[in-house]
Amino acid sequence: MSSNRDDIILNVDKLSKRFGGFAAVTGVDLKVRRGSIHALIGPNGAGKTTCFNLLTKFLQPTSGTIVFDGRDITRLPAAEIAQLGLVRSFQISAVFPRLTVLENVRVAIQRRQRGDSFDFWRSERSLHAYDLEAWERLSEVGLSDYAHVPAGELPYGRKRALEIATTLALDPQMLLLDEPMAGMAHEDVGRISALIRSLSAGRTILMVEHNLSVVAELSDRITVLARGQVLAEGSYDEVSKDPRVIDAYIGVGHG
Structure with missing residues (x-):
């Protein structure tokens, strides 16, 4: 697949969020390819939910830019972003x-x-x-x-x-799924996984998910966060063998 700019539907550059003296997210870069399933994973407290809140404008970034489908949406309100086709499931x-x-x-x-x-x-x-x-x-x-x-x-x-x-x-171009498997019984996990796979035809999906077997099965690419920063990025095989990722999960736990 070519890597020209048109392939990237979401381009996040040096995204940061501070709450007083606390840096929840620091310098996060994220490129999501059009038509892919991209997972955002990391231990508890890694900044995943804050990133989702920044992307969907429930929070305003302290610094950095968010470009969706070629348009800078960094300062747009949440409702306008949904109308552009970037929609977070469960936000409604x-x-x-x-x-x-x-x-x-x-x-x-x-x-x-x-x-x-x-x-x-x-x-x-x-x-x-x-x-x-x-x-x-x-x-x-x-x-x-x-x-x-x-x-x-x-x-x-x-x-x-x-x-x-x-x-x-809401006819989204891109779906942000916030822990779609949370609290699910085993038989439901398989059903919702199959649903997410079918929905990805003609759409882009970015998901935060704790269930790593689901992440391994569904994701084309994975970004790992730890302490509010990007720790690693790549395929599941690549990130799961990365010593820094193993250390982050074992050291903090991924609950």
Whole structure:
């Protein structure tokens, strides 16, 4: 694969964040190739969540730049970044427990098309205009059989799939998945792994994930953080054999 600039959908340069005297992230460089699955891993306290919060503008960087799809987004607000197609799963909390699975996805589609004017007073008929796309999203994440189940009654793994479906309703170019396997039973891990693999067709995925077997199976490239800095980068084989990475995980634990 050529390494020209067009291949890089997300280019992070010297990203840093300080909270008073504490440096949470220091000089992080990150290049995510278009169409890849890229994992961000590291021990607890490594700065992974802070990086995600900086990329999606829940936090403003102290210094550094973030370029997404050729556009400098360093100072843009979170809502504008989502509209550009860089969307973090689970940032929306579009899972309304009393609404059905189908209704949840329909609300997310409505949000994309109409911004924050939800127009809940609109007729039921006009809301059904979103049904076709909502069914497509449910099919994509394997939830068609659960369409009329209240979201609050879904098993945990299916609820995570619904959260991903509501994210897909925003039509992202790039998905940021924040610990998609957290708290999952073994059988759900396999299902969500397969889902992430299928979603990567035509999209770019950056994920923070503690489950290293999932990282090994899914990732094209891995960036390892430790103490807020990039420790190593490469394929899973490369980083897993890196003495610095082994030392960081054994020394701190990856809980």
